[in-house]
């Protein structure tokens with residue numbers, strides 16, 4: 001029982017920290033923090049194993065607990081529930097989701113209590129699996145191995161290494177002496193020269209780069225490969241003036257700068273970076289400074305759709321629009337950051353009482369519906385700028401609602417049509433990248449098969465992990 005008692009305290013600590021709206025650090029850090037705080041004698045590794053599995057299944061466990069009514073049935077002892085709901089959750093987890101489906105505990109009243117509800121718990125589990133159309137809920141769970149990016153992507157920043165790019169590459173090759181020909185072959189000490197984005201390299205995630213001089217001096221920047229696609233597709237030149245509508249922390253902004261200022265030092269601001277959140281705008285400024293582009297980028301703090309008046313930016317030629325999204329293509333620690341950020345941004349739907357049957361589905365639907373109207377509005381607003389000729393829209397979401405369907409809604413919008421925008425064809429959007437937009441989404445709306453095909457091909461999709469990094473979507477709008 002000692003193990004379950006200790007694990008219950010830790011689970012309670014983790015859940016309460018999370019419900020305050022902020023998951024500080026990784027789950028591992030939280031578990032270690034709480035083991036220390038409560039001076040627990042149980043091996044933290046064992047507690048982590050139990051709590052992390054419970055945490056990964058929490059959405060399903062909560063639903064099963066609620067629907068089975070087990071928590072309402074807990075007997076009272078001196079006016080208090082006799083068993084902690086966290087202990088019950090851990091026990092139910094072991095009963096339903098552990099390898100041998102058994103509660104590893106000697107005889108104890110809480111074990112008897114949970115076992116008394118076994119049939120009901122199992123039937124709720126079956127109902128849930130049927131509803132979610134899976135044979136095992138594990139299929140919907142990301143394990144720890146999928147929490148780590150398979151590749152650490154780094155790009156050379158030409159603004160900081162203008163005529164010394166060869167030296168920077170030589171330094172990189174000293175640190176990573178073996179060149180491999182595909183990212184899947186990356187092991188510690190090797191480097192892969194990306195075939196899609198120039199000056200981008202993949203190394204092993206276990207190889208430390210953040211303590212290297214090249215990183216500290218802004219000569220190389222860590223940026224996921226897919227996240228490099230927007231600036232590469234936009235391909236701005238020294239004559240362009242670009243707005244990054246949702247800029248922080250500034251990966252894409254500084255990548256745009258790398259294109260504009262690769263051969264010449266910035267003389268004036270050719271990039272306008274908008275960021276609504278003042279704290280994140282500070283991070284953006286720091287990143288711009290480290291990347292050596294402060295003179296070329298003006299940071300504007302506020303809602304892009306409110307503070308950027310088209311008339312005040314008559315010379316803008318292009319846009320990067322990478323708005324807040326569900327972050328469903330992101331995994332691991334980054335996912336927790338997204339989770340935090342979305343809470344801060346309050347674009348999350350407020351959790352409702354856990355009474356409805358379809359709460360998880362409904363939550364996701366509501367959230368996607370809110371996000372997609374925001375995403376549509378912000379891109380549409382950018383498309384209204386009079387002299388803009390190209391715009392790259394991107395998300396790190398896997399949901400069509402935030403991707404292809406936004407493209408469709410924009411194409412069907414009368415103003416967007418009137419302004420003359422179209423989707424750039426595959427030939428101008430990293431043609432060699434094999435994974436494109438979902439054809440069925442376009443086929444549902446556009447009867448002309450070729451048109452639907454061209455639109456889907458014009459979009460880029462990147463699968464999380466399978467394609468070497470985060471899940472991503474990108475598309476380019478253009479006009480004459």
Ligand SMILES: C[S@@+](CC[C@H](N)C(=O)[O-])C[C@H]1O[C@@H](n2cnc3c(N)ncnc32)[C@H](O)[C@@H]1O
Nearest residue numbers: 246248249250251252275276303304322323324
């Ligand atoms: C997905 S992140 C952008 C990541 C960034 N493009 C990069 O690559 O580093 C979206 C950002 O947009 C900001 N944002 C959301 N709504 C905005 C708005 N209406 N105007 C300006 N910024 C906004 C969020 O605060 C967040 O920092």
